[in-house]
Amino acid sequence: MIASAIEGRVRFRHPFLTDPETLRAVAEQVAALPGITGVDGNPRTGSLLITHDARLKTADLLAMAEAMARKVAPEAPAPARAARPRGRLKPGQLTRRTQKFGLATCMAGAVATGLADTKAAHLAFGLGLAGFAAWHLFMYRRRFMA
Structure with a gap:
């Protein structure tokens, strides 16, 4: 309350x-x-x-x-909330969502393949993670440099 x-x-x-x-x-x-x-x-x-x-x-x-x-409470029941229609994502939202999903996937893949001792896959996920991190840093460069 x-x-x-x-x-x-x-x-x-x-x-x-x-x-x-x-x-x-x-x-x-x-x-x-x-x-x-x-x-x-x-x-x-x-x-x-x-x-x-x-x-x-x-x-x-x-x-x-x-x-x-x-x-x-007895006089006024809580109004039912209507479900909001889900629309298409705006381009900026899609970009941020792609970055976050890519970063999380590559991080999880790098950790899993590192523990499984598969060097080639670990390297591939690590390079993917570096790529997504560079993209992320580029997109937010103004915030980081401020």
Whole structure:
């Protein structure tokens, strides 16, 4: 339920908060509590960010949130999430995925053939790994040189 907590700030996440009406109702109830200085909700992520006075303890906030969740839970079932359609990969995504797959495959192959003591295959996988690593370094050269 608590996604993060620091002094004076707590973020709650719950599936019921993905419903905009439920989120609005909970945010209004929380904002009316003493010691609360700000409430910001996001139905897309199902989260509620609460800023509060430092005298209010996180444990007290959690107890209040659980009490509210018990009140809201029977009334508002969690909305079913529709599966996102998977589209084609963009060229940059395909390049990065190919690099990662190539690096991982060559690394695993080099380790396996090194343990199996097959020198020719180990050399081939090692050269492949070096090639993918060079490609990777070339693609991210601006980050490495910054």
